[in-house]
Amino acid sequence: MSRLIVTDYTFPTLEVEQRRLTPLGIAVEGVKAGERAELLAKLPTADFVLTQFAKLDAEAIDRMEKARVIVRYGIGVDNVDLEAAKRRGIPVCNVPDYCIDEVADHTLALVLSATRRVVENANFVSGGKWGLPVPVTDMRCLKSMTVGVVGFGRIGREVASRLSNFKCRLLVSDPAAKAADVEEAGCELTSLENLLVNSDLVTLHCPAIPATRHLINFDTLDAMKPGAILVNVARGNIVDTSAMYEALKSGKLGFAALDVFDPEPPAPDHPALALKNVILHSHIASASDEAVLKLRSDAAAIVALCNEGQPLPNIVNGVTGPARFAAMAVS
Ligand SMILES: NC(=O)C1=CN([C@@H]2O[C@H](COP(=O)(O)OP(=O)(O)OC[C@H]3O[C@@H](n4cnc5c(N)ncnc54)[C@H](O)[C@@H]3O)[C@@H](O)[C@H]2O)C=CC1
Ligand SMILES: O=C(O)C(=O)COP(=O)(O)O
Secondary structure (H helix, E strand, C coil), rough: CCCEEEEECCCCHHHHHHHHHHHCCCCEEECCCCCCHHHHHHHHHHHEEEEEEEEEEEHHHCCCCCCEEEECCCCCCCCECCHHHHHHHCCCCCCCCCCHHHHHHHHHHHHHHHCCHHHHHHHHHHHHCCCCCCCCHHCCCCCCCCCEEEECCCCHHHHHHHHHCCCCEEEECCCCCCCCHHCCCCCCCHHHHHHHHHHHHEEEEECCCCHHHHCHHHHHHHHHCCCCCEEECCCCCHEEEEEEHHHHHCCCEEEEEECCCCCCCCCCCCHHHCCCEEEECCCCCCCHHHHHHHHHHHHHHHHHHHHHCCCCCCCCCCCCCCCHHHHHHHC
């Protein structure tokens, strides 16, 4: 029997994974969120690792004496030390396409919440009041706005496509995007600097990598239009939380609509949560029944392929050879 360790899963049971993998002779075993010591103790016996948000840093990866693959239950791989896995010859795979429409829809929900003040108005009415909950100047119409999309990958493109129906001007910044693709989508490719200076609303869809850590910081917030709106469904640490808090407090940033935060979860008394011009969701943009099922089936399918020695899809750390041989070569 080989062994799959599943870290910090949030599903009620591991039935989907077990149904797929137990008949292949793979025992599926979960480790609850936060049980770092238990995880470290179990990793040396893992043939395969499936992880949700648990930190798989060099210390954890160096314990993977025989792991043949690390699969991320999701798109972002920022909780996995990709270089440490590469040094041990362990391929890291993600599931890149399970929730693109959900996240794009959720982004639009946040964009419209910010421009049409959906949450404040509902709270206003349930508090027994009637009328405009904010000055009329805070009620915005997308058609007269310029929206900046940072990151034109799978999600950013779907967000731009949805936004184009609202007839706003769309700017895109992405170091890998081709101008022709961006133009075909009805958007203008530009630098981040130009996007920030010209956008009334900026929405983030780039990965959390060293180059994007605190991409939105005191300086870049300063460069943004007074009263601009920030939407973040990507990763919390792309934004410097303290800088965002100060900008929201001063009104330099008009509104922030967030699905992600740094840190997650925030302390219940985090001062940003008390601000009237912030809405924070609990990292749920990917959620739908179909998406979760696809995520789990696709993740289990990668483990099954690895078990059969087949080529793996969606490798994000460049390790393509037979994992065990590479691992043995470096140890
Ligand atoms: N809130 C949530 O539940 C979810 C959040 N996400 C986050 O969304 C991110 C994006 O997802 P996808 O679009 O599927 O990824 P993707 O890999 O298809 O696209 C990311 C794009 O960002 C671009 N990029 C890289 N560095 C950049 C920079 N400095 N400035 C601008 N663009 C840059 C890349 O060139 C690429 O085109 C994920 O990495 C993940 O962290 C993904 C799924 C769910
Ligand atoms: O929220 C979830 O269920 C996720 O796994 C989202 O992770 P991702 O943002 O896809 O990397």
